[in-house]
Amino acid sequence: MSNRHLARTIALQTLFAWDFNGKKDSDLKRLTEENFSNFAPNFDDGGFVRDLVTGIRDNYQKIDNYIIKYATEWPLDQITTVDRNILRLGIYELLYTTVPPRVAINEAIEMAKSFGGDTSGKFINGVLGALYNDEPEIQKRDNKEEIEAAKAEAAKQENNPESESEKKNN
DSSP: OOHHHHHHHHHHHHHHHHHHTTOOTTHHHHHHHHHHHHHOTTOOOTTHHHHHHHHHHHHHHHHHHHHHHHOTTSOGGGSOHHHHHHHHHHHHHHHHSOSOHHHHHHHHHHHHHHHSOTTHHHHHHHHHHHHHHHOHHHHHHHHHHHHHHHHHHHHHHHHSOOOHHHHHHO
16 A cells, blocks of 8 residues: 555544544544554654645535535435545545646545445546546646656657667667
């Protein structure tokens, strides 16, 4: 399990407990510390979990409005606590961080498959995909990353040219 995936899992556990217990702000720090202690006592995430959890707490009403907008068939209180918080995490990463959009969506889907119900992965994919398709800024960020990756690959090939005869021999 990658460090970021583990960090997102701890953030999800924290958000689940926070949401389940009525969103008491004072609990977040304690909940985060307990989850680190219980699930990853020697893990140093560089503050990634704290940033996710506090960012979601500070913006959860705006994030919930996106859930309401894109999960049209499901009233917010009828979405399972796990799925609701995976959506919050995914939407937060799409809108408020520099995490590549495809990474944010894929991570949310993987968490849904691991912690949600049988159809959670499809549900999360549908909601986050609809948000992605409606938000040009998210798409621009994704396209920018693809362009930068292509430029980096081109520069790498330019700095390490291989003759046609070498390519054929390999």
